[in-house]
Amino acid sequence: MSKTPSAAARARYWRKNLSWLGALLSVWFMVSYGCGILFVDQLDKFKLGGVPLGFWFAQQGSIYVFVVLIAVYVLVMNRLDRELLGEKFQ
Amino acid sequence: MDVKTWTFLIVGLSFALYIAIAIRSRANSTGEFYVAGKGVPSLANGMATAADWMSAASFISMAGLISFMGRDGAMYLMGWTGGYVLLALLLAPYLRRFGKFTVPDFIGDRYYSNAARVVAVLCAVFVSFTYVAGQMRGVGVVFSRFLEVEVNTGVIVGMVIVLIYAVLGGMKGITYTQVAQYCVLIFAYLVPAIFISIMLTGNPVPQLGLGSNVLENGVPGTVSLLDKLNGLSADLGFQAYTDGQKSTIDVFFITAALMVGTAGLPHVIVRFYTVKRVKDARISAFWALLFIAILYTVAPAVGVFARTNLLETIPNKEYAALPDAKSEGGWFKNWERSDLIAWVDKNGDGKIQYTDGKAFVGKPSFRENSQGEPVLGKHGERLLANEKTEGVNELYVDRDIMVLANPEIAGLPNWVIALVAAGGLAAALSTAAGLLLVISTSVAHDLVKRTINPGISEKGELWTARIAAGGAVIIAGWFGINPPGFVAQVVAFAFGLAASSFFPAIILGIFWKRANLYGVISGMIVGIVFTSSYIIYFKFVNPAVNSSDHWLFGISPEGIGTIGMLVNFVIACGVSLVSKAPPAEVQDMVDRVRYPREALESTDS
Numbered sequence: 001m002s003k004t005p006s007a008a009a010r011a012r013y014w015r016k017n018l019s020w021l022g023a024l025l026s027v028w029f030m031v032s033y034g035c036g037i038l039f040v041d042q043l044d045k046f047k048l049g050g051v052p053l054g055f056w057f058a059q060q061g062s063i064y065v066f067v068v069l070i071a072v073y074v075l076v077m078n079r080l081d082r083e084l085l086g087e088k089f090q
Numbered sequence: 091m092d093v094k095t096w097t098f099l100i101v102g103l104s105f106a107l108y109i110a111i112a113i114r115s116r117a118n119s120t121g122e123f124y125v126a127g128k129g130v131p132s133l134a135n136g137m138a139t140a141a142d143w144m145s146a147a148s149f150i151s152m153a154g155l156i157s158f159m160g161r162d163g164a165m166y167l168m169g170w171t172g173g174y175v176l177l178a179l180l181l182a183p184y185l186r187r188f189g190k191f192t193v194p195d196f197i198g199d200r201y202y203s204n205a206a207r208v209v210a211v212l213c214a215v216f217v218s219f220t221y222v223a224g225q226m227r228g229v230g231v232v233f234s235r236f237l238e239v240e241v242n243t244g245v246i247v248g249m250v251i252v253l254i255y256a257v258l259g260g261m262k263g264i265t266y267t268q269v270a271q272y273c274v275l276i277f278a279y280l281v282p283a284i285f286i287s288i289m290l291t292g293n294p295v296p297q298l299g300l301g302s303n304v305l306e307n308g309v310p311g312t313v314s315l316l317d318k319l320n321g322l323s324a325d326l327g328f329q330a331y332t333d334g335q336k337s338t339i340d341v342f343f344i345t346a347a348l349m350v351g352t353a354g355l356p357h358v359i360v361r362f363y364t365v366k367r368v369k370d371a372r373i374s375a376f377w378a379l380l381f382i383a384i385l386y387t388v389a390p391a392v393g394v395f396a397r398t399n400l401l402e403t404i405p406n407k408e409y410a411a412l413p414d415a416k417s418e419g420g421w422f423k424n425w426e427r428s429d430l431i432a433w434v435d436k437n438g439d440g441k442i443q444y445t446d447g448k449a450f451v452g453k454p455s456f457r458e459n460s461q462g463e464p465v466l467g468k469h470g471e472r473l474l475a476n477e478k479t480e481g482v483n484e485l486y487v488d489r490d491i492m493v494l495a496n497p498e499i500a501g502l503p504n505w506v507i508a509l510v511a512a513g514g515l516a517a518a519l520s521t522a523a524g525l526l527l528v529i530s531t532s533v534a535h536d537l538v539k540r541t542i543n544p545g546i547s548e549k550g551e552l553w554t555a556r557i558a559a560g561g562a563v564i565i566a567g568w569f570g571i572n573p574p575g576f577v578a579q580v581v582a583f584a585f586g587l588a589a590s591s592f593f594p595a596i597i598l599g600i601f602w603k604r605a606n607l608y609g610v611i612s613g614m615i616v617g618i619v620f621t622s623s624y625i626i627y628f629k630f631v632n633p634a635v636n637s638s639d640h641w642l643f644g645i646s647p648e649g650i651g652t653i654g655m656l657v658n659f660v661i662a663c664g665v666s667l668v669s670k671a672p673p674a675e676v677q678d679m680v681d682r683v684r685y686p687r688e689a690l691e692s693t694d695s
Contacts, residue, residue, distance in 0.1 A: 004689065010681075010689055013685065013689070014684055014685070017684075021179055021180070025179065028175050032168045032172050032345070033342060033345070036168055037341050037342050038338065040161070040334070044332070048301070049298070049302075050300075050301035050302060050314040050315070050316065051300060051301040051314075051316060052316075052332050055161050055164075055316075055332045056301075058161060058164035058168065059156075059163070059164045059390035060300070060387055060390065062164075062168050062172070063167060063168070063383050063386050063387050064383070066171050066172060067376075067379050067380055067383050069175055069179075070175065070178050070179070070375060070376045070379050071376055073178070073179055073372065073376075074372045074373055074375075074376050077183070077369075081369070081686055084686065084689055085686060085689060
């Protein structure tokens with residue numbers, strides 16, 4: 001049986017986990033509250049395929065980004081788990 | 091075949107399918123009853139989570155709300171999907187590692203207190219009942235309109251169906267029924283949307299149809315659908331569809347309250363306990379949001395299609411010239427018979443004037459003679475007892491009917507209309523079943539097993555869970571038949587309460603080891619008291635001043651849960667820092683939640 005990761009490795013794992021969460025939630029905030037609510041009128045001056053851009057972010061775009069965010073999260077966390085656990089990761 | 095026959099056929103087949111699945115996958119142990127033996131594949135769990143998450147409100151009401159609110163309707167779209175992101179990133183993986191059955195279990199263990207556990211149980215039960223009542227009402231509306239039975243009969247049929255598969259199958263039965271219900275509901279949502287998208291714009295993808303140009307004589311013209319809708323709205327005196335009506339700060343805070351409130355919904359969190367490993371929980375969270383997004387990105391298109399069709403077909407038409415109820419194209423008079431459309435001929439010209447503003451005060455209250463028959467006006471319309479308003483508008487359209495009426499307004503084939511009815515029922519029943527299971531688990535596991543009678547046998551606990559589920563169905567059905575007049579207000583209440591109580595307690599419990607019992611309890615109490623007094627004041631005590639001039643920073647009662655949550659966080663951190671740190675074994679428990687189990691094996695076993 002392989003050895004259990006050191007306390008330092010665990011602390012590193014948790015720090016990386018937190019910084020990824022911070023990055024993903026910043027994007028989450030920017031597309032929904034930023035593009036969809038706070039700056040919606042400014043973005044509405046541009047159009048995306050017949051839809052004002054701010055309106056598009058509020059009613060379509062933010063949801064697409066949310067799906068991508070969770071996909072990225074799944075991949076990143078699998079990588080972090082593998083780094084921490086080595087061959088014990090399954 | 092007519093709509094009614096089609097509806098009986100499709101709804102009957104779908105119900106038979108749900109019951110067959112429940113009988114095949116019934117539960118034999120508490121583990122199977124609570125969390126399906128932790129053996130559900132990620133993809134299936136993703137579908138079940140999506141069906142659980144999307145309630146009657148998502149399926150029946152949301153696109154209708156959006157079609158009346160225009161751009162501001164995005165608060166529901168972003169609120170309910172963005173809240174899911176919070177759930178998937180901040181809560182689900184950690185609670186899954188904790189490995190017990192429920193959220194009250196986590197709160198009770200993390201804050202080493204049975205009092206905290208009981209408070210969490212009560213919150214979970216309150217939130218769940220509020221939600222279930224809404225689902226039952228949705229079932230009743232679909233039954234009364236499409237199968238022409240009493241709303242009460244509809245609610246009872248719904249109760250019996252849920253009773254069979256929730257009590258028999260527990261989480262295992264519910265999970266596989268929900269997979270089937272997801273397939274039914276998404277098919278039922280997409281088929282009419284695709285039909286109407288092709289009719290209006292020629293584009294078979296509704297999300298793209300939203301931005302396409304309108305067909306003119308069968309070929310794409312030069313005017314985009316949204317420009318056309320904005321033009322129609324302007325002609326009739328409505329605000330442009332793509333502009334907002336509410337203030338930015340209010341939209342911001344309501345969206346945040348919806349996000350945080352939904353992230354704390356107990357019936358969705360428990361779904362992540364049903365898969366084998368944390369890794370599977372993360373993947374199934376991805377599948378679930380993907381499946382949810384299919385409906386949520388079509389909903390705004392449905393809102394635009396429905397609004398365009400409504401504004402093109404009804405305003406300035408003569409009431410008497412509209413097709414009769416029960417005949418082809420008779421949707422307007424059908425829904426009038428179901429009390430959900432009402433028309434008052436204010437200027438006596440026999441035409442339906444439709445513009446901004448309310449036609450009369452309150453919800454329609456139709457006049458009846460002493461035999462209980464409707465009293466009709468000179469054009470055949472049902473007369474109202476409501477006080478008329480000053481404005482020109484003569485039409486009342488209930489927002490909840492837009493999705494159900496949409497295929498009829500667009501003149502789609504009868505089987506599509508019946509399919510939508512089956513989809514609405516699938517959405518309502520899947521969410522109701524998930525919530526009922528939370529209530530039964532909370533009572534049997536958190537209250538009886540963990541607090542009142544720890545010595546109870548496995549078999550005894552399973553029976554307690556079944557009886558609690560049965561009792562919960564009956565109470566929920568009672569609320570569906572006798573809906574309290576304040577359901578809408580109570581829903582705002584449930585979101586605000588979840589946002590200002592649970593969410594900070596769970597987040598701090600995972601991400602801050604120093605958070606202790608005293609801090610979290612004081613934070614929860616202040617958060618709940620603040621949020622509920624604000625809502626109670628504006629909704630019940632003094633509704634007359636419920637307007638933006640009197641609100642705190644211009645935030646409506648629907649959005650105040652966000653402030654309550656922030657207050658909760660501040661108090662919980664402050665009090666935790668000045669009182670003593672949680673015991674060492676609780677801090678070890680936080681480690682177990684943060685790291686994969688294999689990383690702690692030497693200290694753990």
